[in-house]
Amino acid sequence: MNIDNFKPAIVYTIYIASTPEKVWQALTTAEFSRKYFSGFAVEAELKVGGAFVARAPDGSVHISGEVIECVSPRKLTITWNVNWPALVEKLGPTLVTYEIEPVGDAVKLTLIQAHDRPIDDDILSGGRQGWPAILSSLKTMLETGEALIIKMEPPQRMLEALKKLGIGTP
């Protein structure tokens, strides 16, 4: 897979009173992700070619991918494929990059969701809604010790757009 073919579709930046090491740990371990990511457990084999998985609270694999770039604690690029039938076949793989940069006493975290083809706005609405909720909660968890519990449903316009393409949705 040539990541040069991927263009950013969603970019979200958030500043966190924390250290790059703690942000990295929060992004890559189940113990933390369960708190800020709706109970989902992130399991990452932190080396290039390693497996990346996010499990739903019932233990099923919801997102699976592979580690593409891994520069602890500064940059992590993974493929992030939601396990809905025919999704990757129709939309291609989704590439997610986290960039972590110390600024003053804080950390600048930039999330980039990229695709190797144009993706409809209706489909991108899922990430546009989801990332701010996940990363707002992560910030609160790192700064106050308690994550935000934000109830999230996939946007209706995204589900309809996926269905039209013949992609299985819950």
Add this chain to the structure above:
Amino acid sequence: MRKPEFVYVTYIETTPEKLWEALTSSEFSRRYWFNTDVKSDWKVGSPFALVMNGTTTDVGEILEADPPRRLSYTFQQVLSEAASKERPSKVVFNLERHGKFVKLTLTHEGFAEGSKHLDGISKGWPAILSSLKSMLESGTALAIPPSALGIEGFDGL
């Protein structure tokens, strides 16, 4: 192609009333907005200004004020000559209560294609709103060095 605009969403553990106060009070804005005072009487049609360390950087007019739900103003940079030649843009804050927290949606729109100002505000808002969220949740705003934002000509005056 998407229209030239910047949209930022963040969730803050606070009430819409406290968030409204933080958006409209100089006492608060100084803490999270790079030493900037927000100046207005927040009535529709009234003038609006941002004053950073005593220097007016941006001016505008209040378009909508529906506390604590929606605030909108026009926005014209006056500090740099290049930016002040751009047409005024529009800032909209939407505050929605979600249980114990508030979903804040900022939309900054009305830019010309290729606007330099759009690039600058796209770098500035995430820092300002992240710091605002920290201030309301933990009591301490973030200390982000202005030079770290990578905005041409912006080093905090």
